[in-house]
Amino acid sequence: MFELGPAEWQAIQVTFRLCLNTTLILLVLATPLAWWLAQGRSTARVVVHAVVALPLVLPPTVLGFYLLIVLGPRGFIGQGLESIGLQHLAFTFEGILIASVLYSMPFAVQPLTQAFQQLGRRPVEVASSLGAGLLDRFVSVILPLTRGGFVVAATLTFAHTLGEFGVILMLGGSIPGETKVLSVLIYDHAEAMNYPAAHSLSLLLLIFAFITLFVVYSINSRFVVSKA
Amino acid sequence: MFELGPAEWQAIQVTFRLCLNTTLILLVLATPLAWWLAQGRSTARVVVHAVVALPLVLPPTVLGFYLLIVLGPRGFIGQGLESIGLQHLAFTFEGILIASVLYSMPFAVQPLTQAFQQLGRRPVEVASSLGAGLLDRFVSVILPLTRGGFVVAATLTFAHTLGEFGVILMLGGSIPGETKVLSVLIYDHAEAMNYPAAHSLSLLLLIFAFITLFVVYSINSRFVVSKA
Amino acid sequence: SEPIRIAAAANMRNALEEIIGRFQQSHPTARVEAVYGSSGKMTTQIINGAPYDLFFSADMTFPQQLWTVGLAATEPAVYAQGRIVLWSTTLDASSLTLDDLTDASIRRIAIAQPAHAPYGQLAQQAMTQAGVWEAVQDKLVYGESISHAAQMTQSGAAQVGIIAQSLAVYPELAVHGHALIDARLHSPLQQGYVITRRGGERPPVLIFADFISSATAQQILLAHGFELP
Amino acid sequence: MSLQIRARWQPGRDFELQLDCELPLTGVTALFGRSGCGKTSLLRIIAGLERVPDAQVQFAGQSWQRGRHFVPLHKRRIGLVFQEHSLLPHLSVRDNLLYGYQRTAPALRRLHPPEVTAMLGIDDLLDRRIDQLSGGQRQRVSLGRALLISPQLLLLDEPMAALDTQTKADIMPFLARMAAEAGVPIIMVSHAPDEVERLADQVVFMQQGRIERIESLQQVLARPDSPLFADTGAVSVLQGPLGEPDQHGMRPFGPPEARLWVPTSSSSGAAEATRLRILARDVSLSLLEPRQISIQNQLPVTIEHLYPAQQQRCLIACRTAQGQLLLAEVTPRAVSQLDLQVGQKLYALIKSVALLA
Amino acid sequence: MSLQIRARWQPGRDFELQLDCELPLTGVTALFGRSGCGKTSLLRIIAGLERVPDAQVQFAGQSWQRGRHFVPLHKRRIGLVFQEHSLLPHLSVRDNLLYGYQRTAPALRRLHPPEVTAMLGIDDLLDRRIDQLSGGQRQRVSLGRALLISPQLLLLDEPMAALDTQTKADIMPFLARMAAEAGVPIIMVSHAPDEVERLADQVVFMQQGRIERIESLQQVLARPDSPLFADTGAVSVLQGPLGEPDQHGMRPFGPPEARLWVPTSSSSGAAEATRLRILARDVSLSLLEPRQISIQNQLPVTIEHLYPAQQQRCLIACRTAQGQLLLAEVTPRAVSQLDLQVGQKLYALIKSVALLA
């Protein structure tokens, strides 16, 4: 139906790397943060909770613009990196990865916080009494019992990163093989009025996303923990 | 610090109407859907669950373009509307409202489904045994016990709608007072390299969003239901 | 070695792709990659370290800005002039005039956002000059860029769009006719380019820049609805 | 008035509930059976919490389930106490208690919060959050909540399992009165024989998903091998009028020819029909009329049946002069030493008697 | 070996737990007290689930909490059964049971799944999901799970509240053996006096957040007003050797001068030190040596103390010829009719005796 050229393959690869890395990094970062947020109701927590959601509020290109300023050669972080002999992060894969992580943060933090809150402390107490240490408890009890929250976090992050292009376009500059992701490519095709290509790629993206989501939800639904 | 002109005020009003309506409509639509999704693990549910997330996957402008085609005068829905004497939905507030609802759907459906699943059936059984009918049970038991899920759904939807502009720009055509929202205005300023205006409006948006989120989370954290 | 990276205004897409194709025929080893987008965005990116060697803007202001802050290796040079057209998929646009826009049967007119898109400013000027600006106010819808305006028109949601001639000659759009708007109704839109500071140090970039003013390239630009300076 | 249930339900491979019974709806019905026999499942079917296809449930003439007809739980007016604590965690104790009360039409309200909380001893807890309660406190609130809907049927799944003896003793008379005076039938799961003996009017014995037998408490108590007695041994229940106390505070029970003396514990007056519960192991037999002995109650009886010895205990059914059945438990050695025979006349010495209800 | 606790904890306005005690760690310690008195809270402090500031907990020489030193629960090796069911809902029954077992160093494992599941009667449930269990089944799985970590201390919060008499009877000997033979101290909350009498070596009485007294079972039983007897009345426990059964299956207990006959229920052989539990209300007094009576056990005794009558019952402390204390409960009328006095010699007729453990 549609031949994928090298440009498409490259974009698919970058997209895939970006989504996978974003999702993984985000889960790693969001889990402890969400855990902390779920533990109490201090003002500090409420503030952090609100701040986490803020990147969502800015138009993506504008957010990309601010990130560009911060991560670029003249920005605080970019300059800091260059001063220790590294490269600034604008127009790099690492840069758009950071942006994606930041941007999707609320999609991961919020459902996890909510899942942790709904969990209650009894399962953790039980696991402790059975000899499970901190990490063990997390892996063997908390994780499976809040799996739903992780699935929501992961799928929202994943899907959102797949579709996001405003931030990426601005900060990444659509450099093939580095920052040119599938959504940017589709956008390009649409801009070029190359609709057959845009449609095909959109369809491809949708099918891919659907299959991924379908598989994840299928597996998840098999393991639903019924509460007696 | 920054004078808000009439254009800004207009955009603020539209934005506010859009966010409020989107959030409300979405909660009304997502709640029964999420409830249904949480009730079982049939293939139909898994498919719907995956489909709900799909709009996220497309680049917003591309999604906007497709919506423009569908909701516009030549599209399936637009034509349908015109045939019954109504207006098609391209470049209208109703149009961008529908788009926002569609686009933010997964942010509402997923956390709610997850909250409903974690709820278990016992509280509902208890409420029934105490004489509460369907709606009563929902309002007096399910809602308060899954309030966390609703807060996540509402704040993600709200924040995302505040920041979204790709779909809105394409489908809405940024008509002042009708479809020109704050995020589009900020984008315009940034594109025109009118940075002072962009910065001020961004700051305004961030402060507004922060206050809203802070208030919502504060109230929510007061009512956290501790599980014994 | 690194490819020649070009940042170009969205309306340059088809013309530039053809020019690049030609260039590569005569320079088989050269790799050229072009990124298209709004000129404002690209200027911002270049200011913040984007690895572009050449910048083909949709106007002169943005290149001038780069030159002023010292990020351009060459002074901005005009490579083409843009023209705007009336275009429609629902009406026969070839016979349309700006005055027709006030007709009640035309409910929506798409233009690019004049606040930042050069072609949008052109459209605004033209309508103002034609004395219809006030009358069409309520019909206007704004695209993020000139191609968005074209897409809005293409979907039929806007009956008429004022778009760049360079877009109207796209094969996809050329199936519908268009009416060229009198150049006297707006100031000339000079599209300028600069070699960035980064590109200035790379010989292949200079070769490509030279190629732009070659007859071949100019021929292509003309064919794609641009006028020459 | 009765509760008719017909249902067949297989929640899992290893268990099938098969019900086709008619439960009498007078007073308290105890559901008795080993762990996992299906007691909770039975209650859930009665409540309509498990909508088993083809089940039929009919309560006192109201059809609750039949074919496609199904009355949802919230319209059945059942007071339900779940086996596991199930207070609504977002509501205070007060709001939990009032949840059902407020949803009961004022005209139907027979019980009101003050009396119920006082009876349950939870007056001081009303403002607490649910997670600030002890296990027993939760159980009492659950019971109170169910009572406050003034139900037409109470289904109690081990409602007093987490309560101490004293608290139970405070609550049981209240429940007994609910059933007897307010006419609210109670179906109660209990593993405690003393609760069953104290409260039940009839006992439903369940085993492996089936109802084995439904017996009145009388019948249960007359059957020495009843599962109820796994713990205490056989019990007799005598019925008769109770007289006024004498100077020692002892009250005469039964007619002169079969008179027993019962210590007065409560200050209630004479009553026509009371029940005395007598453990078979509290009854001794003597060939001679005993004298100079602290055992106050000595009845002339005739041996009616000698049950074969089981586990070093012989059960002897005796008929009193009044014609009631009295079980005595003695050792096989005593049987052989006294050479006990059917038809023999002797004296039953009753060490202690307990007035029921 | 003992468990020292010092803590002061006020979870809410109306309740304060004040602990400064040393619990002996031999055998089974029963925690007894009314609902809401702080039993669960005490267990939670011992387990370290409530980290109360300034509390001190020391278990058999190991300091579990003192100042900033705090051993987390998972390093304390405590087998914990929560009052409310707390199985991990994402694991099968088997995985719940194995969760702690697998986390116990193989060298420390003394109990293994097969014996525990067989003892608890949950062999058939291993593959079930948690929501497919009945209440009593859940409670048994919880107990099994706690046992399978081969703990150094068992904290059981009403571990048998949802179980039927028969199942309890199967489990209790196992727990008794755990405590006695394996030397695992058990602290158990129970509202059931029969469980306490059957299992406990000492009883901790709690009231309103304080430990009122800690007594050995002997002491508890000798005290007729013990809260334990709210239900059954006073109890005596006699200790002595148990002989071989006679032709009627009756086994002699105690020395010839104070011989009792006990029916053999189990086939266990003679034993040096056994305990007989005798309810005071099972003991009658006779001035003459009774004859031709089914009561087999007649001991000559001397009245040592007459307790004042309470609720129509008089408790009489008698000394046996062997010097052990035996409580008899008689009516005030019998006291006046027989004219009972301290120092009087008479016969105690013991209707039934129950061998403990």
Ligand SMILES: Nc1ncnc2c1ncn2[C@@H]1O[C@H](COP(=O)(O)OP(=O)(O)OP(=O)(O)O)[C@@H](O)[C@H]1O
């Ligand atoms: N967070 C709290 N706030 C206020 N009071 C509390 C809180 N937690 C417990 N309590 C009170 O502390 C007391 C002791 O509770 P605990 O659970 O230890 O009782 P318990 O002896 O186990 O009772 P039960 O036999 O009913 O389970 C109770 O009266 C309870 O109401």
Ligand SMILES: Nc1ncnc2c1ncn2[C@@H]1O[C@H](COP(=O)(O)OP(=O)(O)OP(=O)(O)O)[C@@H](O)[C@H]1O
């Ligand atoms: N979903 C299920 N799948 C398989 N078996 C089930 C399921 N639900 C219940 N059972 C089984 O049905 C039987 C009856 O359960 P029920 O809860 O009615 O017992 P119960 O008599 O209330 O016992 P208990 O006294 O222990 O609470 C149990 O053996 C239980 O294991």
Ligand SMILES: [Mg+2]
């Ligand atoms: Mg049950």
Ligand SMILES: [Mg+2]
């Ligand atoms: Mg407790």
